Amino acid sequence: MSKTFKETSKTGAVLWFFQRVTAVILFIILVYHFVYYHFISQGVYPWRTVVAKMQSPWFNLLQFTFLITALYHGLNGVWMVAEDYIHCKAWRLAFFSVILMVGAALLFVGTLTIIKISSLKI
Amino acid sequence: MAKVKLNVKVLRYNPDTDKKPYWKTYELETEDDVTILDVLNEIHWNIDGTLAYRRSCRSAICGSCAMKVNGRNVLACETGLHQFNSHKLKIEPLPGFKIIKDLVVDLDEFFAKLERILPYLILKKPTPDKEFLQSPQDFDKIQEAAMCILCGSCTSSCPSLWANEDYLGPAALLKAYRFIFDSRDDGTDERLDIINDRNGIWRCHTIFNCMEACPKDIKITEYLSRLKVKATENSI
Ligand code: SF4
Numbered sequence: 001m002s003k004t005f006k007e008t009s010k011t012g013a014v015l016w017f018f019q020r021v022t023a024v025i026l027f028i029i030l031v032y033h034f035v036y037y038h039f040i041s042q043g044v045y046p047w048r049t050v051v052a053k054m055q056s057p058w059f060n061l062l063q064f065t066f067l068i069t070a071l072y073h074g075l076n077g078v079w080m081v082a083e084d085y086i087h088c089k090a091w092r093l094a095f096f097s098v099i100l101m102v103g104a105a106l107l108f109v110g111t112l113t114i115i116k117i118s119s120l121k122i
Numbered sequence: 123m124a125k126v127k128l129n130v131k132v133l134r135y136n137p138d139t140d141k142k143p144y145w146k147t148y149e150l151e152t153e154d155d156v157t158i159l160d161v162l163n164e165i166h167w168n169i170d171g172t173l174a175y176r177r178s179c180r181s182a183i184c185g186s187c188a189m190k191v192n193g194r195n196v197l198a199c200e201t202g203l204h205q206f207n208s209h210k211l212k213i214e215p216l217p218g219f220k221i222i223k224d225l226v227v228d229l230d231e232f233f234a235k236l237e238r239i240l241p242y243l244i245l246k247k248p249t250p251d252k253e254f255l256q257s258p259q260d261f262d263k264i265q266e267a268a269m270c271i272l273c274g275s276c277t278s279s280c281p282s283l284w285a286n287e288d289y290l291g292p293a294a295l296l297k298a299y300r301f302i303f304d305s306r307d308d309g310t311d312e313r314l315d316i317i318n319d320r321n322g323i324w325r326c327h328t329i330f331n332c333m334e335a336c337p338k339d340i341k342i343t344e345y346l347s348r349l350k351v352k353a354t355e356n357s358i
Pocket residue numbers: 185269270271272273274275276277292293296335336337338339340342
């Protein structure tokens with residue numbers, strides 16, 4: 001029997017499922033973004049109007065959802081590709097740790113940006 | 123029917139004498155309505171008896187003569203010369219498998235993976251006195267998948283398998299589908315447990331190469347997608 005089946009992982013179903021779910025969410029958010037910000041709200045707006053728009057709780061919720069789903073979708077995609085090519089368990093663990101750290105850092109920076117914009121005085 | 127002059131390049135390799143595979147060119151004249159297998163037979167019988175390749179039924183049923191011709195995985199016995207629009211042929215063994223000699227590849231791993239998914243009916247309910255009855259609707263679900271002749275073309279064409287030889291591959295997964303979706307079978311949980319694995323169904327990235335390669339035109343990717351949904355329902 002092949003060496004194939006010694007080391008297994010059953011997490012595939014969850015990762016695959018949420019990759020689909022986040023893809024749908026990202027699609028909806030991106031369509032909303034393009035339609036609302038690029039087509040409906042066309043024209044030149046003063047800085048205050050734009051920031052006021054960005055400070056609405058709805059916008060913040062949308063941005064945060066976008067941040068979480070984009071991070072999950074992107075990094076999980078990278079992980080799936082890595083799993084194809086990295087066969088050594090130790091290297092896989094190392095790469096997974098890097099992905100987690102990159103994810104945590106981007107989540108921190110993204111959240112900070114959303115909070116900063118929300119607390120700008122206009 | 124007309125005579126044509128062919129230029130046939132065959133990837134030759136004998137692990138006992140060659141360091142690595144090399145191309146050998148054969149020039150021959152045949153009728154224009156022959157198959158790739160006829161061309162190989164002509165070479166083997168009349169030009170170079172040392173050329174090794176598999177063949178058996180000559181009717182696209184046994185799956186023995188799967189090989190790569192001009193960049194595509196095909197069954198040599200059912201593929202006509204006219205399909206290539208060229209009198210130049212490049213014939214190679216199926217990629218992704220170890221070469222035993224010339225066009226003959228080692229399929230031990232391929233069949234080991236097939237065995238792994240328990241490719242037989244598992245029954246836990248009492249067997250009926252006569253045969254198991256199956257509704258036409260239930261049969262429809264597995265009919266196409268059951269037409270697989272295990273030629274290996276799909277598995278050999280899969281980039282996921284090239285990257286990771288431990289991946290079960292489309293043929294074994296298709297066989298798992300064939301039994302998991304068989305209304306008579308009771309082995310769904312065991313099989314789902316086997317394919318819900320790092321090297322199982324999740325290594326399929328819907329690349330579609332398998333479908334292009336399948337000589338039986340089986341919609342492999344579609345069935346593998348149904349398997350993913352089934353495995354997900356089972357584990358979430
Ligand atoms: S699914 Fe098609 S290509 Fe794959 S082994 Fe079966 S017949 Fe061959």
